[in-house]
Amino acid sequence: MKAFVVDLSICNGCYCCQIACKDEHVANDWTPYARPQPDHGQFWIKVDERVRGTVPKVKVSYFPQLCRHCSDAACIAVCKPNAIYRREDGLVIIDPLKCTGCKLCPDACSYDRIYFNDSLNIAQKCTGCAHLLDDGWDLPRCVDACPTDALRFGDESELRDLIRKEEAIKPVCGPGLVHYLNLPEKFVAGTVYDPIEKEVIIGAACILEDKVSGSILTAETDSFGDFWFHGVGDGPCALTIKKNQNVKVIEDIRTREDINLGDIPMPVSAQRFRGQSPHPPNSQSQD
Amino acid sequence: MPKTLVSAHIKSQEPLKFSGVGAIEAPLANQFKEYTFPREGAPRIHMIWSDSPCRIACWNGGNETEDVLRSPQVECIVVQHPWLENDCLFADLILPANTHMEVDDIVTNIREGGQFADVMLCEKAVEPIGESKSDYEIVIEVARKLGYEEQVSENLSTEDIQKKVFGYMDLERWMTWEDFQDKKYYLYQVAPDWEQDSPGFRNFYENPEMYPLGTPSKKLEFYSERLARHFPNDSERPPSPQWIEKGETHDERLSSQRAQEYPLLLMSNHGRWRVHAQCDDITWTREAPTCKVAGPDGYKYEPVWIHASEAEKRGIKSGDIVKVFNERGIVLGGAYVTERIRPDVAYMDHGARIDPIIPGKVDRGGSINTIAPLKTTSKNCVGQATSGYLVQVAKVTGEEWDRWRKENPSAFQRPYDPGAGLRFEAWIEKEESSR
Numbered sequence: 194m195k196a197f198v199v200d201l202s203i204c205n206g207c208y209c210c211q212i213a214c215k216d217e218h219v220a221n222d223w224t225p226y227a228r229p230q231p232d233h234g235q236f237w238i239k240v241d242e243r244v245r246g247t248v249p250k251v252k253v254s255y256f257p258q259l260c261r262h263c264s265d266a267a268c269i270a271v272c273k274p275n276a277i278y279r280r281e282d283g284l285v286i287i288d289p290l291k292c293t294g295c296k297l298c299p300d301a302c303s304y305d306r307i308y309f310n311d312s313l314n315i316a317q318k319c320t321g322c323a324h325l326l327d328d329g330w331d332l333p334r335c336v337d338a339c340p341t342d343a344l345r346f347g348d349e350s351e352l353r354d355l356i357r358k359e360e361a362i363k364p365v366c367g368p369g370l371v372h373y374l375n376l377p378e379k380f381v382a383g384t385v386y387d388p389i390e391k392e393v394i395i396g397a398a399c400i401l402e403d404k405v406s407g408s409i410l411t412a413e414t415d416s417f418g419d420f421w422f423h424g425v426g427d428g429p430c431a432l433t434i435k436k437n438q439n440v441k442v443i444e445d446i447r448t449r450e451d452i453n454l455g456d457i458p459m460p461v462s463a464q465r466f467r468g469q470s471p472h473p474p475n476s477q478s479q480d
Numbered sequence: 481m482p483k484t485l486v487s488a489h490i491k492s493q494e495p496l497k498f499s500g501v502g503a504i505e506a507p508l509a510n511q512f513k514e515y516t517f518p519r520e521g522a523p524r525i526h527m528i529w530s531d532s533p534c535r536i537a538c539w540n541g542g543n544e545t546e547d548v549l550r551s552p553q554v555e556c557i558v559v560q561h562p563w564l565e566n567d568c569l570f571a572d573l574i575l576p577a578n579t580h581m582e583v584d585d586i587v588t589n590i591r592e593g594g595q596f597a598d599v600m601l602c603e604k605a606v607e608p609i610g611e612s613k614s615d616y617e618i619v620i621e622v623a624r625k626l627g628y629e630e631q632v633s634e635n636l637s638t639e640d641i642q643k644k645v646f647g648y649m650d651l652e653r654w655m656t657w658e659d660f661q662d663k664k665y666y667l668y669q670v671a672p673d674w675e676q677d678s679p680g681f682r683n684f685y686e687n688p689e690m691y692p693l694g695t696p697s698k699k700l701e702f703y704s705e706r707l708a709r710h711f712p713n714d715s716e717r718p719p720s721p722q723w724i725e726k727g728e729t730h731d732e733r734l735s736s737q738r739a740q741e742y743p744l745l746l747m748s749n750h751g752r753w754r755v756h757a758q759c760d761d762i763t764w765t766r767e768a769p770t771c772k773v774a775g776p777d778g779y780k781y782e783p784v785w786i787h788a789s790e791a792e793k794r795g796i797k798s799g800d801i802v803k804v805f806n807e808r809g810i811v812l813g814g815a816y817v818t819e820r821i822r823p824d825v826a827y828m829d830h831g832a833r834i835d836p837i838i839p840g841k842v843d844r845g846g847s848i849n850t851i852a853p854l855k856t857t858s859k860n861c862v863g864q865a866t867s868g869y870l871v872q873v874a875k876v877t878g879e880e881w882d883r884w885r886k887e888n889p890s891a892f893q894r895p896y897d898p899g900a901g902l903r904f905e906a907w908i909e910k911e912e913s914s915r
Contacts, residue, residue: 208768215764233763233899242769244819248787251819 195282195321195370196349196356199257202375204343206240206255213338214238223324228289228313235308237319238335250382250453257344259335260285260306260319261369268298268307283370284321292316378424381446383454385418385434387461393418394461397436404429436461481517482862484540487854489517490525490548502862511861512710527556531577531615533567534757537831537847540864541854543809546570546840560618564904565833566757578612581605586642588649597668599649601642601660716858729855732869734824742806742870744790744826748848751829760833763899773814775801778898781814782846785827786873791817794874804828806871808851810842826873830866835902837884837891845902
């Protein structure tokens with residue numbers, strides 16, 4: 194049994210997979226595996242871009258989407274002429290010679306990975322480059338083109354250690370050949386500053402408590418006064434910021450999506466003017 | 481004549497005075513040399529002959545360029561180019577050049593900064609397409625007509641020239657011509673003891689007297705004595721780098737009076753999906769959402785990145801056809817509303833193929849440099865300043881479309897392929913077949 198492993202933490206959105214797929218399948222007829230992919234409009238592997246957060250705390254996640262080659266494939270079940278079949282290595286193929294163009298399978302796919310070719314009157318999708326594998330290749334073209342190893346392909350037994358890591362995270366799909374690792378972790382971020390000194394506050398302790406799950410995340414503001422929490426739950430959450438004797442609490446932070454709390458004022462310098470100890474031994478100067 | 485000053489020269493009757501030729505590889509001291517063009521008694525520019533030009537899309541003041549290319553002072557324009565695009569549309573004669581896939585060649589790659597230093601012997605992958613010829617063949621053909629063929633070709637064959645390059649690259653030290661022909665490349669080797677080399681500025685740091693830098697003071701210079709001596713009154717390029725909010729030739733900051741009408745800073749980078757103006761027609765890259773934005777009219781527009789807050793103020797949604805404009809003209813684009821850009825900024829890469837609705841005024845292709853400043857870096861510096869200038873962004877109104885359609889209906893009749901954009905057919909008026 195074959196497997197794809199997609200490590201989202203090292204996909205940099207270069208689109209090489211998407212282009213390499215077209216290079217292999219556009220204008221090339223690999224019948225009985227697949228007929229030519231149209232020049233444009235179909236993406237047997239497609240890079241989705243997701244912009245998360247708001248200026249200036251923004252991250253972009255890239256998500257290569259391809260046929261999951263599901264073990265209980267809905268497309269196989271719905272196909273009347275039995276044109277869709279699962280190979281011994283697990284790859285799900287639409288036989289272009291048997292496909293009657295009934296258009297049932299594109300709607301049956303939960304992942305929108307099946308396209309319809311109007312001029313050929315057939316459904317088309319990723320074949321895992323089965324024509325190459327059967328010709329002695331180790332890898333489909335998309336995996337071969339991936340410069341960061343975000344895409345991997347091989348025998349399931351050899352990739353088992355990686356696939357096991359998928360168990361720890363929320364699965365994004367049912368059982369199939371494609372396993373996603375390191376899904377983007379939801380973040381809460383912000384910048385803490387002193388409105389009197391007009392300087393960011395470095396080294397403030399930040400605690401984010403999920404009021405529903407009770408889980409607690411901690412962070413410290415960096416040299417830019419920024420704090421970042423990663424792997425935040427669905428909340429709502431409460432944020433506590435501490436610097437010297439000062440404490441600031443922000444309640445009821447809705448964390449259904451990535452959150453930038455923006456610039457958070459927290460006067461800490463007033464004490465200095467009142468003659469109290471301005472800097473405990475380990476704190477950094479803002480000057 | 482620096483490329484950045486050609487428009488200024490054609491527009492002005494007076495000889496142009498400037499410092500430095502502006503060539504990217506000119507020696508540093510050249511920037512202090514004064515020139516006058518034309519020299520006394522010498523003619524002005526009457527004709528332009530250019531290979532693979534993209535003056536409009538990739539240089540300063542593109543709309544001014546469109547104007548001067550149509551000026552009666554430029555009596556003849558000849559271009560040679562593999563693609564019918566940009567400046568070619570303004571040419572009197574277009575000579576179809578082929579790509580490096582279609583020629584036997586030799587390529588040297590020894591500039592600083594490359595990952596490898598190498599020399600490659602290239603064989604053509606396909607026969608020349610159509611009537612195309614290589615740039616070299618074109619030059620030889622023209623030279624033949626002018627009676628200079630031998631002076632240009634020196635009666636050398638392609639292999640003779642390849643051997644000549646092999647010779648002056650000193651490759652004989654490393655391999656024979658026959659080996660090179662067989663292997664087809666030479667990769668320069670690092671010195672065997674390179675690991676003993678001290679890194680970067682280490683020697684200078686440890687002993688600046690023994691290992692001086694190549695600067696006039698032989699030290700790190702934060703203040704350029706030469707700039708101070710040659711250009712004492714250049715407020716836009718002072719001897720030490722500093723922020724200049726408003727200059728004598730540039731007024732392009734958000735604090736400007738102009739920002740009341742044009743309140744966004746236009747940022748323009750080298751496009752991710754092109755190399756300058758090359759490869760704007762590749763169907764596979766044009767499907768990426770940051771390469772082109774499909775408008776409701778089926779046209780694929782150049783993306784205009786704009787922050788969600790700025791888009792909201794203007795009633796703009798992702799995918800809307802918008803105009804980016806200032807006093808220098810209007811460029812159409814497809815809105816890409818995003819958090820990936822700051823408020824107060826709009827972002828559009830240079831190099832999109834021009835598709836003039838009104839030449840010199842309105843461009844549908846998204847060629848943003850058409851509205852970039854014409855003025856050079858400073859009065860003494862001939863660089864281009866084509867990023868960070870003021871614009872406004874707005875939705876295109878129905879009245880504007882109507883007005884443009886009325887003013888230049890042919891601009892809307894160009895055959896358009898959404899996959900590739902404007903292709904060869906867009907610019908050819910086919911003769912009616914009489915058969």
